[in-house]
Amino acid sequence: MTLTATVASKFTDDLGMHTAFDTSAHPDILLYMRRIPSAGRPEALFHLLADETRLRLIRALFDCPLTVGELTEVLAIPQSTVSRHLAILRRGELVSDRRDGTFIWYSLADRLLRDEALVAVIRSAVARLPQEQADRERQQAVLEARRARTRDFFDAVAGNYRSLAKPGGGAEGLALAMMMALPPATVVDLGAGEGDIALPLARLGHRVIAVDSSPAMVHTLQAKAQAAGLRSVEAHLGDLEALPLPDGVADVALVSQTLHHTRKPEVAIAEAARVTRSGGRVVVLDLARHGQDWARERLGDLWLGFEAEELREWLARAGLVQIAIDVAQVSGGLPVIAARGVKSA
Incomplete structure (x- = not known):
């Protein structure tokens, strides 16, 4: 009609x-x-x-x-x-x-x-x-x-806006926006845990290869992916210092809040670079150096965060260029450090 x-x-x-x-x-x-x-x-x-x-x-x-x-x-x-x-x-x-x-x-x-x-x-x-x-x-x-x-x-x-609202609505909103900014890609999520990053990436159309050293975490991630009908998620049990993945499989390798749990952080970064293709990116998000010893017992941390210069050295040693590093203070929490490097041809 x-x-x-x-x-x-x-x-x-x-x-x-x-x-x-x-x-x-x-x-x-x-x-x-x-x-x-x-x-x-x-x-x-x-x-x-x-x-x-x-x-x-x-x-x-x-x-x-x-x-x-x-x-x-x-x-x-x-x-x-x-x-x-x-x-x-x-x-x-x-x-x-x-x-x-x-x-x-x-x-x-x-x-x-x-x-x-x-x-x-x-x-x-x-x-x-x-x-x-x-x-x-x-x-x-x-x-x-x-x-x-x-x-x-x-x-x-002006000058006091952060006391009323968080930029982007908070860390979760900013993270989601950054995920949306990525073109369709294969993302390797190292230390993926229960899939807090892997699953949203998959929902946005990315292929995600998730690796974690905890069998319980891997099982939980697999169950969540299956319940959500996300077939583009692969979950692997593995050590971040000896990844069970072939060379050059990732467009982006993400090492988020897991480097401070590794025995040799520089080896984990080298492995992340190995599984990344030429021109791909390695992104590290972790804690900046802090003096909170309680984190060792309560959170199982091996390292109390990292300095910018040591991250820069490890990224360069892994064959990464165009390195960028920044530190952010977190209200009510520990400071975080983010680093990015591009794998040279």
Whole structure:
């Protein structure tokens, strides 16, 4: 059924369409409906669109979604009038609404926007409205006020924003965004644990080869991958200092928070480089050097983090170039260090 026919069927009963309309004010709308043989009762759609208030609402929503309050300011009419006409447009499937907390956002329905001929007719009718220019000016003021509220908020918290929110929504959000930034790749996750990194990577379309030295961790990861239907995850039991993988299998080798558990960290990095193809990357995320001895007993750490220069030396010795290293302080936690190197040809 066409959009016109749908609207006609809904509004014949709702609005009692049994009278003739004066079509002289909107001849292009009437001409549009006459060209659609399946329109059913085209006077219903004509009645819907021939009302100036409803045309003004549609014009405003062509630009962007708006709330009832904003539409009231744009049209400079009572909120009850705006709400009544929005309800009519919504029943006619020309407007849709979306609740976001205490706000309800109104926008034009996809079915209307897909009908290019009807959109052209509506735009032509809108251009003849006497209030069109004034509505546009008020809408610009409303949108500028919206932008100003956002600017004022960030101006007020500049320098203290981290006390209100974490960048990217927190470490998990940033990690997910970085995963999405990767092109489809084969990622070797060394010290994969239960799959906190491996499984999201697989869900994003990457092939993941996970290696861990704990049989229980490997079993747990396999069970999670199977339950999620992720067939692109391979889980292997193995030692990070003697990986059970062939040379050059990885586009990216990730050594995340596991280097401080290895006996010889430089050997683990060399192994990560070995299984990475030429031009691929080795990424290390671990603890920066710290003096918290409790980590040895409570967390089983062999090393109390690493210095940037020793990581740089190990990466270079493994044949990696374009080395980059940075340290981040973690609120309420131990500092972390991240390092990256590219395997030379």
